[in-house]
Amino acid sequence: MSFKFAPTPASLPPRNASLVLRQPANLPVYFQPLNPLQFILRAAEIYPEKLALVHPDAKYPVFYSFSVWCQRIQNLAYALIQAGIKPGDRVAVIAPNSPLIADAHHGVLAAQAVLCLINTRLKPSEVAYILDHSGSSIILVDHEYRHLLPPDLKTPVIVSNDSGREDDPYEQFLSNGRAFSQERGWKGLEYQADESASALLCYTSGTTGRPKGVVTTLRGSYLAAVANAYESRIHVDSTYLWILPMFHAGGWTFPWALTFAFATQITLRTVDFTLIWKHFNNSGVTHYSSAPTVQIGIVNDPAAKPLSRPISAIIAGAAPTASLISSLEAKGIQPIHVYGLTETYGPFTRNYVQPSWAALSLQERSKLMARQGHGFAMAQDARVVYLPKDSNDTELVDVPRDGKTVGEIVTRGNIVMKEYFRDPEATTKAFRGGSFNTGDLAVMHPDGAIAIVDRSKDIIISGGENASSLAIEQELSSHPDVLEASVVARNHIKWGERPHAFIILKVDSRTKWKGRHDAFGEELKAYSKTRLPGFACPEWVQVVEQLPKTSTGKILKTDLRKIVAKL
Amino acid sequence: MSFKFAPTPASLPPRNASLVLRQPANLPVYFQPLNPLQFILRAAEIYPEKLALVHPDAKYPVFYSFSVWCQRIQNLAYALIQAGIKPGDRVAVIAPNSPLIADAHHGVLAAQAVLCLINTRLKPSEVAYILDHSGSSIILVDHEYRHLLPPDLKTPVIVSNDSGREDDPYEQFLSNGRAFSQERGWKGLEYQADESASALLCYTSGTTGRPKGVVTTLRGSYLAAVANAYESRIHVDSTYLWILPMFHAGGWTFPWALTFAFATQITLRTVDFTLIWKHFNNSGVTHYSSAPTVQIGIVNDPAAKPLSRPISAIIAGAAPTASLISSLEAKGIQPIHVYGLTETYGPFTRNYVQPSWAALSLQERSKLMARQGHGFAMAQDARVVYLPKDSNDTELVDVPRDGKTVGEIVTRGNIVMKEYFRDPEATTKAFRGGSFNTGDLAVMHPDGAIAIVDRSKDIIISGGENASSLAIEQELSSHPDVLEASVVARNHIKWGERPHAFIILKVDSRTKWKGRHDAFGEELKAYSKTRLPGFACPEWVQVVEQLPKTSTGKILKTDLRKIVAKL
Incomplete structure (x- = not known):
């Protein structure tokens, strides 16, 4: 590429900057609240010059090292604080995969605020509802999605032209943050003392007609991110291609899994199969995530051909079919089938492939690989329980492991949302019997693997x-x-x-x-x-x-x- | 091997046994206390038939699947409860690497008791001191180390002949536990509701003349175990050879890292280089840990020859020399240099190899690889601070990053012990300034890597x-x-x-x-x-x-x- 990229002056960290937040007082020596913000700071400390975030196919491609990206995140935190954002306030982001939304996953947490991610594919009326219901205090919006904002909006709006250039309003916002900081740096920002504080607010239309705001915690985000890095074997030598929208259940915590792993991430504004194959072949991509429908598009694209190195594809949203599995494998793409919801930070179960399956026919193997499987690393068990007899029934009784009896998938533990925002009634309903009720109908097989048979809420x-x-x-x-x-x-x-x-x-x-x-x-x-x-x-x-x-x-x-x- | 191994009848789980402990009441749906006991239960659920624990070179070799091993752990928990062990009681174990000590890492936790690991190389007088100071309520001892016990001992003792056979007193103890359970199974055992409850009690002679009892937490053990699995890239297809004694800082949490990863573990009673090379070549070993002195013995053994598959060697206890690194690499052994103490669950820093080092000479590269490096996954920063001016000085001030100024390594957070057992004075001293003071002297290099220059406590x-x-x-x-x-x-x-x-x-x-x-x-x-x-x-x-x-x-x-x- 002939284009030479230079980050804005405000993106360049001062020499010997400390990468440690101000420690909250009175914590036991042996206790640090879990917070996924820590990962980017650690990456910037250990691999400052490594390529962290690449946005290669926009009009103005950008390339940030961990060191520079980390400074930009600090700038965003100070910019938000300067704009009046207080701990617990909601910061709305409407953007496709791009540096803006990647920054926000860290910078909003650094301001101890809550990141409200809004799906760019919603109608203005739905966006208006979410902005109102979330009580978002500021909106960061990608220039392409300004039209989604209500015309009579009173909330401050920062527009990103997705250019990374000094004249970009978003870059000016970051520069103001840097100036406001007066180089107090990370030490001027306090580490959140409560690991159960809210991290994300993601609205889902998943279970009723009205969007519900799923609130996740810092603790859950930290643990789910590490679990995803571990399960997908993402490490310092990995490169992740953002095909899954980051606003979808917070990108299944991958924005943090990747900084935990010191991996490089490449953001793509749109799902463009030609671009995807370009990056598969030329950018060292090792991992990506998406729903089967997108995976079908990938393997059926004219550019698709067997890869020279294997790539791992994390698949969720529906079960991969035999035809998809065989098409992926033929290209050298290894499917990892996971299952989850926005309420479970994305994946909370995984199809754990058994050695004995290797001897089976593709058809038989695919049938087993299509099952949602068992509880993920750091998640609790995925259970299948009898449906409530009436609305007062809160008793959870497991269905037999017969592969036949249909019940509802429930789970609990650290990889379950904290609540539906400002909706105690829906929260109580979802937490019937002391577990999160997914609304997905499934059977449990004799080996303990769950398999969805239907979606009770008709998604x-x-x-x-x-x-x-x-x-x-x-x-x-x-x-x-x-x-x-x-x-x-x-x-x-x-x-x-x-x-x-x-x-x-x-x-x-x-x-x-x-x-x-x-x-x-x-x-x-x-x-x-x-x-x-x-x-x-x-x-x-x-x-x-x-x-x-x-x-x-x-x-x-x-x-x-x-x-x-x-x- | 012609030998056919059959686990004792009590080791065989009942059909369709539930692998879930009784859930404590009143926990939020989104919160599960971290506890490394969970890993073996999950492994038994997902990979019941996979080889979990192999003890191949004893007089009576044993081979346990995850399913069988998990049942034995449950039996141990019930046997301890039947023997009167209450939550928080200490259970002492004196054993070389063998199923007994591997079982205890899980079974003692399942009884909500604290595992007190005793070094088999201590003198009887030191063992007597530890048994007395820890107030251990029961002692599980390998037959070879009975002579370490005080003659006038009042505490109940269970001897293991390390045979896995029905007539072994330890096996009888487990069988009694199974009978006592009356097949109440895991549901009859309650999950520990407090993640800061004590897990291990390991006595260290590390910092003074009197052994001090390092108490770790369930939370720290869980996080450190996952960090070790992640950092060492241990997965379901890994096989770990136990060369490091499991009683050394609880085997650096690897007993749990391996169950988290669904890996196979092989226990060796003694450090026998011929056996080690036999397993390197024939048992699919992918990982092991040990101090450099043992590593030197491994690479200089007559049986040493280049491996057909790479093995990862986790090295701690002292920095590897250039000569050791080159010898290891010549055999196909990849060194992972970590640093830690009993007080930090074993490793809490790692030497993160930088891509640029590949271009350096072995001598230069080894110098960089000998540094203790940066904070580990899930650990907090390793700092180097000025030594206290006098005993009242609690202020921690970082030394400059000049690679010259000598200070003391300190850290804090989840991978730091809870306290020294029944020694508030020593705890307070060790926690000077709100961090754990390691007693190790080091410099900090401009890239933030720490490098030990001396041990202030003269170990x-x-x-x-x-x-x-x-x-x-x-x-x-x-x-x-x-x-x-x-x-x-x-x-x-x-x-x-x-x-x-x-x-x-x-x-x-x-x-x-x-x-x-x-x-x-x-x-x-x-x-x-x-x-x-x-x-x-x-x-x-x-x-x-x-x-x-x-x-x-x-x-x-x-x-x-x-x-x-x-x-």
Whole structure:
């Protein structure tokens, strides 16, 4: 590359800068609160000149060493403090994979604030809801996503042009932070004394129509990050390619796993298969994470060819199929199948491959590899328990290990969220019986491995995004002609799944659309595009006379799924 | 091997046994106390049939899978409880590397008791002191070390014949535990609710003449174990050979690092270089740990030859020399140089090899590799601070990073002991200034790496054992003819270091030994053998007229070291 990159003057650390925060008073000598912020400081101390963060394909590519990146993180912390951010305040970030969001994972913690990550694929109305509900005190936004912000916003906004150049407003913000610091440096920032203090606030549409704010702790983030580095065997000689959006469950704690490991990370603004293969072949990539739908795109890209070195692919979001596993392996990509939710910091189980599987056929082996497996390093057991008989039932009883009896996956421990933000009712419900109830239905096999059979809350995984069928149904139901809507996932060759909507028309509207159900479908799709993110818009609309229901009036989605499975 | 091993009936777990302890009440859903006992349970759940613990070279070789080993650990916990052991009680173990001491690292914790590890190389009088001071309620002893126990002992003793056979008293103890359990299993044992509860009690002669009991926590043990697995890259496909005695600082938390990693461990009762090379070549060994003196023995053994697969050698206890590094590398052994003390769970710093070193000559590279380096994964910073001006001085001020100014290494955080057992005075002294004061003198280089220049407390590392010169001096001084004794380390071709004693005779005794200093030396050596472990007995005795001293009367050991350096 002919381009020569020079970090802004404010990004260059002073000589012999101390890389230790001010220690809180009165801690026992043998106790240090766990905090993933520590990892970047340690990396800057031990490998200051090593390439830490690379953003190679933007208009202005940037390359930061651990030393420089660490200084930028300190600058961000001081800039936030100067902007009035106090411990516990929420700092919202809306950005694709880029230095801004990578910085924020560390800098916001250094200001003892809480990082509120907002999905760039949401609608402005959803972003507005999250900004309001989170009570975010400041917003850091990538220039491409400014339009997501409400027009009447009172909250201060810092825009990043993603250039790393001095005239970039985000860079000016960092420079102001450096000036404000007056070189007090890390010693001017206090280490958070409470390891159960909040780290991230990530809104999920995972379980109801209303986004819920998942709050994670510093302790959980630290332990999950180390677990991810260990399970994926990420070390100082590793290079991680950011395909998974960092705003997805905080990038499954990989922003910290990578600094813990002293690994190099490469950020990609968009999922571009040609770029991905360029980096696979030329940038020493050793690891990446993504959902199966993206993995399918990777292995089927024209640029795909067998690699000269192996790469590990961490797969979550859905189980990899036999066809995907064989395609990955043929390219020299080793799949690591993990399972988790935003509420569990990303992965909390892993499919632990057994030596005996090597002798099996691909088909048999893939079936075993598709199971969600066992509790992850540092996570507690993943249990499968009988569903509650009624809403007062809090008793958790494990289903037998028969591979047949369906129950709900639950877990507890350090890799479980602290709470839903400002929603004690939802928290209590999610923590029924002293465990986190995932809402995912599964069986437990005789070897203790769990295997998902269905998602009890009807999530549709569309292009790697979680679309809540409940939320979609609510929006569709707001159309003046719609009496009732029920949405299920239908397989889609490109996106993995897309929503298929079953609609009962209002009696008054039936004549209006008689013989023109296709036209109604087009109208409803157009309507939904104004109210839902693209990935959540129904791809198919089917008008029906009635919906299959239980005796208590609950729609039998299993029956609807059988219908779309035949389409 | 033609020998067919069958575990005792009590070692075989019942079908479908639950591998979860009873959960303590009232813990937050998102909090699980860290406890390294969890690792073996997880290993037994995920890899039940994998080889976990192998004891191949005893008269009766044994081979335990994770599933069987885990049941034996449960049996041990119940056997201890049946014997009256209550939470917090001390359980003493005197054993070489063998299943007994490996079991105890997990089974004692499962009974919520504290494991007191006793060095098999101590004298009976020292063992008696430790048993008394620790207040151990029961003693598990290997048959070869029964003679170390006081004759008038009131404490119950369980002897292991290290056979794994039903008629072995230790196996009978385990079988009784199984019967006592009445198959209540793991659910009948409660998970320790306090992660700061004590895990190990290891007596060190490291810093004064009197052994001090280092108490570690469950939290620290968990974090240090994961850090060791991560730093050494130990995984499910690793096999660890126990050369380091497990009673040395709890084997540096490797007993738990290996179960965390699902690795196989091979125990060797003694350091036998022929056996070591047999296992290097035939048993798939990937990792081992030991002090440089033992490493020297390994690479210089007649059986030593280049390996077909690389092995990682974790080295601590002293810095590896250029000659050792080159010998190891020539055999395909990759050295990992770490530094620590019993008070820091073993390693808390590591020499992080920099890519730029590859271009250096062996001599230059070895000099850099000999440095103790930077804080380990999960440890806090290793600092070098000015020595206290007087005993009231508690201020810790970092020395400059000039590679010249000598100070003391201090650290704090999760990888630091909780306290010295029943010795608040020594604890307070060791925790001067809110950090653990190692007593090791070092400089800090401009890159932040620490390098030891001397041991302020004058430890002599003899055959991998820490001999306290103060303790030796005290014993020598008890000889009727000795006025004053000062002991320093002198290089020894076999043992690394051996004590060299400078003696001033009592005035009355000077005529008696006039012209017969050699004879006096022999007598003093014989005398010391009755009072000190072999590794602490002086190898050389030199009668002098006077000792070099400071104006305040303190012996200038630096001067004495200069004298022996020339010998």
